[in-house]
Amino acid sequence: MIEIGLYMAIHFTPVTMRKKAIVALGGNALVKEGQDGNIYDQFDNTREVSTSIVEMIQDGWNVVVTHGNGPQVGAILLQNNTARDVTPPMPLGICVAESQGMIGYMIQQCLANALKKAGIKRLVVALITQALVDETDPALTNPTKPIGPYYSKSDAEKLRNDGYQMTEQTKGWRIVVPSPDPKAIVEGEIIKKMLDDDIIVIALGGGGMPVFEKEGWGLNGIEAVIDKDLASERLAEAIDAELLMILTNVEKVYLDYNTPHQKPLDNITLKDLKKYYKDGHFPLGSMGPKVLAAIRFLECGGKKVIISHVEKGWSALQGKTGTHIQK
Amino acid sequence: MIEIGLYMAIHFTPVTMRKKAIVALGGNALVKEGQDGNIYDQFDNTREVSTSIVEMIQDGWNVVVTHGNGPQVGAILLQNNTARDVTPPMPLGICVAESQGMIGYMIQQCLANALKKAGIKRLVVALITQALVDETDPALTNPTKPIGPYYSKSDAEKLRNDGYQMTEQTKGWRIVVPSPDPKAIVEGEIIKKMLDDDIIVIALGGGGMPVFEKEGWGLNGIEAVIDKDLASERLAEAIDAELLMILTNVEKVYLDYNTPHQKPLDNITLKDLKKYYKDGHFPLGSMGPKVLAAIRFLECGGKKVIISHVEKGWSALQGKTGTHIQK
Numbered sequence: 129m130i131e132i133g134l135y136m137a138i139h140f141t142p143v144t145m146r147k148k149a150i151v152a153l154g155g156n157a158l159v160k161e162g163q164d165g166n167i168y169d170q171f172d173n174t175r176e177v178s179t180s181i182v183e184m185i186q187d188g189w190n191v192v193v194t195h196g197n198g199p200q201v202g203a204i205l206l207q208n209n210t211a212r213d214v215t216p217p218m219p220l221g222i223c224v225a226e227s228q229g230m231i232g233y234m235i236q237q238c239l240a241n242a243l244k245k246a247g248i249k250r251l252v253v254a255l256i257t258q259a260l261v262d263e264t265d266p267a268l269t270n271p272t273k274p275i276g277p278y279y280s281k282s283d284a285e286k287l288r289n290d291g292y293q294m295t296e297q298t299k300g301w302r303i304v305v306p307s308p309d310p311k312a313i314v315e316g317e318i319i320k321k322m323l324d325d326d327i328i329v330i331a332l333g334g335g336g337m338p339v340f341e342k343e344g345w346g347l348n349g350i351e352a353v354i355d356k357d358l359a360s361e362r363l364a365e366a367i368d369a370e371l372l373m374i375l376t377n378v379e380k381v382y383l384d385y386n387t388p389h390q391k392p393l394d395n396i397t398l399k400d401l402k403k404y405y406k407d408g409h410f411p412l413g414s415m416g417p418k419v420l421a422a423i424r425f426l427e428c429g430g431k432k433v434i435i436s437h438v439e440k441g442w443s444a445l446q447g448k449t450g451t452h453i454q455k
Numbered sequence: 456m457i458e459i460g461l462y463m464a465i466h467f468t469p470v471t472m473r474k475k476a477i478v479a480l481g482g483n484a485l486v487k488e489g490q491d492g493n494i495y496d497q498f499d500n501t502r503e504v505s506t507s508i509v510e511m512i513q514d515g516w517n518v519v520v521t522h523g524n525g526p527q528v529g530a531i532l533l534q535n536n537t538a539r540d541v542t543p544p545m546p547l548g549i550c551v552a553e554s555q556g557m558i559g560y561m562i563q564q565c566l567a568n569a570l571k572k573a574g575i576k577r578l579v580v581a582l583i584t585q586a587l588v589d590e591t592d593p594a595l596t597n598p599t600k601p602i603g604p605y606y607s608k609s610d611a612e613k614l615r616n617d618g619y620q621m622t623e624q625t626k627g628w629r630i631v632v633p634s635p636d637p638k639a640i641v642e643g644e645i646i647k648k649m650l651d652d653d654i655i656v657i658a659l660g661g662g663g664m665p666v667f668e669k670e671g672w673g674l675n676g677i678e679a680v681i682d683k684d685l686a687s688e689r690l691a692e693a694i695d696a697e698l699l700m701i702l703t704n705v706e707k708v709y710l711d712y713n714t715p716h717q718k719p720l721d722n723i724t725l726k727d728l729k730k731y732y733k734d735g736h737f738p739l740g741s742m743g744p745k746v747l748a749a750i751r752f753l754e755c756g757g758k759k760v761i762i763s764h765v766e767k768g769w770s771a772l773q774g775k776t777g778t779h780i781q782k
């Protein structure tokens with residue numbers, strides 16, 4: 129009996145030796161402020177951001193890299209609209225899928241090269257990923273998120289005929305789409321299996337293609353965008369990650385950001401963060417969803433969230449910078 | 456000692472219960488002759504082609520779906536060129552990666568829906584896939600493969616300035632790129648692991664992004680295209696598939712194709728097929744690479760190759776149609 133017990137303990141317990149983390153890269157990781165999005169800059173930036181991830185892997189972490197796609201999907205939408213008279217424009221979901229292919233390829237190649245250079249033998253692959261939303265999410269009937277490039281009035285008219293809602297801003301017209309709350313990541317179970325197999329996964333580009341469960345049909349795409357950090361949090365739950373690292377364009381989270389009284393947060397508890405969140409310290413379009421993702425993750429059993437700059441990932445993990453949030 | 460032997464047999468032998476197959480879908484699977492490539496037709500066609508694959512899975516096969524991308528990457532190249540003055544055009548490798556995202560998403564969603572409808576609980580995911588080529592492949596210095604749309608003379612000039620070689624055909628100018636021989640699939644080991652985990656994988660869209668091993672650097676992309684069927688064969692070797700099914704726009708392989716004497720092949724041995732291949736029965740641009748893939752696969756330990764029409768996959772597997780090639 130003892131032998132059987134021991135045997136079962138060794139052989140039927142899922143072996144997950146390494147600590148698991150999600151590293152969520154902001155849109156500025158691959159296209160920096162002022163760059164035009166050409167491929168050479170994007171590859172250079174991808175190589176740069178890979179170094180932090182290699183350090184983490186060397187330190188014993190099993191990593192899923194998620195990433196934004198703002199600049200890339202913006203360029204793809206613009207290409208689709210400019211060429212609309214010569215080839216049928218694709219809907220937003222397809223453009224997001226294209227950006228997952230493009231960015232996934234870059235990260236997969238650069239990260240594998242960097243790992244090899246560091247003498248680490250690990251497999252890396254990018255997955256096409258869908259985010260499940262609730263068909264009754266009120267956000268779906270209230271498009272609020274401006275995406276992609278600025279268009280002229282006549283182009284805006286054409287896009288409106290395609291079914292897009294358009295909004296006028298100071299620099300021109302933009303597409304506005306709903307941003308529903310992600311409920312789950314369709315490929316979550318697969319990603320967990322792959323991590324348990326020690327594979328490094330790139331997933332959830334642009335927050336994933338939003339899909340809903342259509343009765344008698346199955347999954348169906350929807351014209352919307354998903355917040356990448358809220359989606360990354362759902363994935364972190366699905367894979368039982370202990371760390372969610374959100375890398376963006378600021379080194380720390382601030383109270384009273386962009387005011388003379390702005391105050392960086394170094395270490396903060398979940399309880400205090402929730403209070404500041406409720407008090408409205410974190411704007412909806414930028415730090416808000418990141419802080420909400422942090423709150424959800426820690427409330428669902430996650431151990432730690434770090435928010436820092438894309439160039440400071442490894443430094444933040446060592447405790448040298450970043451905002452560190454724990455229960 | 457007997458106990459240890461038994462224990463090892465149970466626990467250290469890879470458990471691969473299901474037979475493994477590669478199903479390689481031709482470019483006509485998702486965009487049919489005469490269609491303009493709009494997304495609604497593409498989804499309809501994807502649902503249609505999914506039914507054969509569901510039948511196979513129901514029959515006990517573990518499947519990797521590979522696919523062409525001719526119409527899709529053609530549209531992406533055209534969009535890139537048309538919008539070149541407003542956003543930097545991407546190189547061919549990136550356009551292929553975008554097409555993998557787009558097509559992978561469609562197949563992944565439609566196939567998962569079809570499986571669910573059939574009451575089969577299986578996980579499906581599309582992977583970004585690279586094909587390794589040899590830097591010294593003579594094909595690399597001899598671009599022969601015309602790809603993508605027809606351009607005007609002035610557009611051809613711009614593309615030439617981007618570094619593309621252009622060729623004049625009767626309908627206009629086209630990009631010509633090298634088509635080197637794939638040596639291995641970079642993600643082969645990952646795909647094998649996933650299959651052994653009972654996951655259905657979509658991979659190798661457009662034959663994969665061609666990469667070579669650059670000394671002191673790692674993998675590096677190259678402006679070329681890979682034949683999807685030759686790449687699928689390399690993947691079939693990597694995953695120890697027993698069946699390679701190539702689905703295209705004809706129901707069978709023919710001798711003297713498109714002549715008054717054309718003769719369909721129903722069942723043929725490797726030896727006879729090699730003879731016909733040497734005799735020049737299969738043109739380079741169409742059936743040639745498919746037959747070469749068949750020959751390579753059977754010579755490397757594969758059991759069977761079936762070549763048939765994209766709408767006849769399941770029917771061909773049941774022996775009702777198609778060309779069946781065995782050792």
